[in-house]
Amino acid sequence: MPTVETTSSIVIPAPPARVYETVTSPENWLGTHPVTVGVLNAPARPAVSGEHWTEVIRTPAGQTADLAWTVDRAEPPRRWEISTDRLLADHVRCVITYTFAEQPGATLFTRRMAVTYPDGALDDQSAARFGNPAVHDQYLANVKKLL
Template identity: 40%
Template sequence: MRSLTRINRIHLKCPPQVAYDLVTTPDNWVGTHPVTAEVHGENTDHSAVQGARWTEIIASQGTAPFKAEWTVTEAIPGARWVIVCPNLRDPGVHCQIVYSFDEVDGGTEFTREMTVRSPENDTHGTYLENVKRALEG
C-alpha cells in the first residue's frame, strides 16, 4: 500500500467545542469544504457521533462527481474526531481524516490530518514504472 498524509493547521478565535460542533456536523461541509457538493444521510444536521455514517458527494473541478461513504470511528467532543472512507473514488483507496481541537491562547489550534492509502498498483505507480521501463529498457 502507498500512503500519503497531508496535515493542515490554523488558529481559530473560538473555544474548541464551538469549532468541533461546526466541523463534525456533516451538513456544514457544504459551503465550508470547497469540493463538497452535497451531503446525504440521517442526522447530518448535528455533530456526528462514533458509528455515524453519511454520504458526501465530492465535485472537484475537472473531475466527475463521486460519492464518499464516511463513518465516524472516534468522537471525543471538543478534542478529536476521526472519520474513514474505505473506497475514496476507487475501490481499495482508503481515506482517514483526523481532526484535532486543542485549546491554545484562548482559542483553538485546529488540525486536519488526512491520510490516503492506495494499492501499490495504482495509476501513479504504474506511470512511474512505465517511465522507468521506457528509459532503462
C-alpha cells in the same frame, strides 16, 4: 501499501467545543469544504462514533462522486476521526483526523488526511493531488471565516 498524507492547521478565535461542533456536523461541509457539493443522510448535529453519511464531491475532472463516510472516533471536543474505504476508487482508504487544541482565547484546529492505496495503484497525479495542502488550507480558512 503506499500512503499519501497531508496536514493543515489554523488558529481559530473560538473555543474547541464550538469549532468541534461546527466541523463534525457534516451538513456544515457544504459551503466550507471547497469540493463538497452535497451531503446526504447526515445528522444535523455532530456525528458520533459509528454513524454514516454520504458526501457528494466535485472531482478534479469536474464530475461528481459519492463518498461514504463513517465516524471511527469521536472525543468531543478534542478529536474526531472519519474514514472511507472508497476514495474515488475501490480499495483506496482515506482517514481524516481532526484535532482541536485549546489555546488562550482560541483553538488550534488541525486536519490530517491519510490516503492509502493498494500496492501498485498510486500514480504521480494522485500523489500530487492528495499531497497538496491547498484544498485543505482553504477548508480551514473557510471554517475560520464561518466561526
